[in-house]
Amino acid sequence: MNFTRNILITGGAGFIGSHVVRLFVNKYPEYHIINLDKLTYAGNLTNLKDIESQPNYTFVKADICDFDKMLELFKQYRIDGVIHLAAESHVDRSIKDPFTFAQTNVMGTLTLLQAAKIYWESLSEGYGGKRFYHISTDEVYGALELTHPEGIDSDISAHEVYGNEFFKETTKYNPHSPYSASKAGSDHFVRAFHDTYGMPTVVTNCSNNYGPYQFPEKLIPLFINNIRHRKPLPVYGKGENVRDWLYVVDHARAIDIIFHHGKISSTYNIGGFNEWKNIDIVKVIIKTVDKLLGYPEGYSLDLITYVTDRKGHDLRYAIDSTKLKRELGWEPSLQFEEGIEETVRWYLDNQEWMDNITSREYEKYYEEMYNR
Ligand code: NAD
Ligand code: DAU
Numbered sequence: 219m220n221f222t223r224n225i226l227i228t229g230g231a232g233f234i235g236s237h238v239v240r241l242f243v244n245k246y247p248e249y250h251i252i253n254l255d256k257l258t259y260a261g262n263l264t265n266l267k268d269i270e271s272q273p274n275y276t277f278v279k280a281d282i283c284d285f286d287k288m289l290e291l292f293k294q295y296r297i298d299g300v301i302h303l304a305a306e307s308h309v310d311r312s313i314k315d316p317f318t319f320a321q322t323n324v325m326g327t328l329t330l331l332q333a334a335k336i337y338w339e340s341l342s343e344g345y346g347g348k349r350f351y352h353i354s355t356d357e358v359y360g361a362l363e364l365t366h367p368e369g370i371d372s373d374i375s376a377h378e379v380y381g382n383e384f385f386k387e388t389t390k391y392n393p394h395s396p397y398s399a400s401k402a403g404s405d406h407f408v409r410a411f412h413d414t415y416g417m418p419t420v421v422t423n424c425s426n427n428y429g430p431y432q433f434p435e436k437l438i439p440l441f442i443n444n445i446r447h448r449k450p451l452p453v454y455g456k457g458e459n460v461r462d463w464l465y466v467v468d469h470a471r472a473i474d475i476i477f478h479h480g481k482i483s484s485t486y487n488i489g490g491f492n493e494w495k496n497i498d499i500v501k502v503i504i505k506t507v508d509k510l511l512g513y514p515e516g517y518s519l520d521l522i523t524y525v526t527d528r529k530g531h532d533l534r535y536a537i538d539s540t541k542l543k544r545e546l547g548w549e550p551s552l553q554f555e556e557g558i559e560e561t562v563r564w565y566l567d568n569q570e571w572m573d574n575i576t577s578r579e580y581e582k583y584y585e586e587m588y589n590r
Pocket of ligand 1: 228229230231232233234235254255256257258259260261262280281282283302303304305306307308322326353354355356401423424425426427428433
């Protein structure tokens with residue numbers, strides 16, 4: 219089949235990557251989408267069951283740190299675009315095991331950049347029509363103050379705003395956790411490849427995502443699952459930390475727009491102006507799960523358990539995404555209240571998916587599907 223583009227998406231069997239792969243495979247039948255993933259504990263091919271037989275989709279199990287393999291793949295599939303999401307992504311794991319984060323996030327990104335550089339520079343058209351898009355996080359900017367601890371009415375949208383400052387594309391990097399330090403390192407390498415070699419790159423920094431297919435070590439799916447099993451809900455510290463939540467499908471939509479129309483060498487912040495204190499979001503989750511499971515209102519509140527705080531826990535993240543709206547017209551499509559209800563409903567309706575993960579059954583899927 220003749221495809222108009224060959225796009226390498228890394229980390230496509232993880233949470234956000236699976237949404238990006240699904241969107242591209244369905245929306246662009248004229249593109250060949252190559253999903254490259256090492257399938258660490260966080261990679262789960264059952265996330266993509268619905269599109270795995272599409273003629274424009276190929277899965278490759280590989281490690282982004284394997285330079286020879288990366289170069290071979292660029293040549294074999296004549297890759298002309300990269301959307302790079304593969305990473306170690308959980309802050310708590312990075313605190314216990316920083317080396318793995320430096321290896322995958324910094325060295326893996328550098329390995330991929332170098333393979334792209336060597337392959338693209340070997341072509342007669344060079345970097346013409348190519349793009350290396352790196353997906354990063356708001357955590358590289360550090361933490362913001364909580365200058366309005368109770369929240370204030372905001373004219374940005376209907377929710378609360380907890381401080382005067384927001385992360386902008388010009389905010390200085392100031393990462394605190396090994397995870398955010400490793401993502402910052404990878405961002406610098408991507409920009410260096412543009413500035414040094416002229417590689418057409420783009421970087422985006424997004425706030426916390428929520429939605430279907432998130433690994434249940436992260437706050438929202440973990441707490442939904444714990445409520446279902448009547449297990450404690452471990453709230454770190456006092457639950458006062460603020461995160462800025464975006465529905466994952468809206469992140470994937472932004473990635474689509476930026477991959478196609480973002481200005482080369484630019485950075486875009488992605489976020490929904492949707493700040494929540496952890497304890498408030500936990501109460502929303504409890505209320506929604508209780509309602510959908512038919513429990514009386516407030517039934518699961520006593521599962522809240524305050525535990526020792528995360529080391530170096532960033533107090534507040536809040537993204538200013540006005541540049542993305544102004545330049546490329548992107549806006550979130552879902553209001554949080556709608557998105558969180560849809561999300562809770564999805565996890566409750568897909569208990570098999572959750573049980574497969576918690577029992578580690580999902581790890582056998584690759585063997586059955588691809589090693590027959
Ligand atoms: P995830 O942990 O759910 O998925 C990561 C995927 O990368 C997994 O499928 C894993 O198998 C794969 N992977 C890990 N190491 C690899 C390696 N060496 N080679 C190949 N594949 C490897 O992560 P996520 O939450 O979907 O995040 C995806 C990207 O988006 C990450 O780069 C993350 O930093 C960034 N991000 C995440 C959020 C969020 O809220 N989750 C917000 C902003 C940015
Ligand atoms: O901001 C973007 C980042 O969001 C991404 O770059 C990361 O990959 C992603 O994991 C996420 O990081 P957080 O650390 O903010 O997400 P997490 O779901 O781990 O935690 C959300 C908040 O909830 C955080 O303040 C810590 C708190 N928390 C988390 C867990 C897992 C708890 O209080 N209890 C918990 O058990």
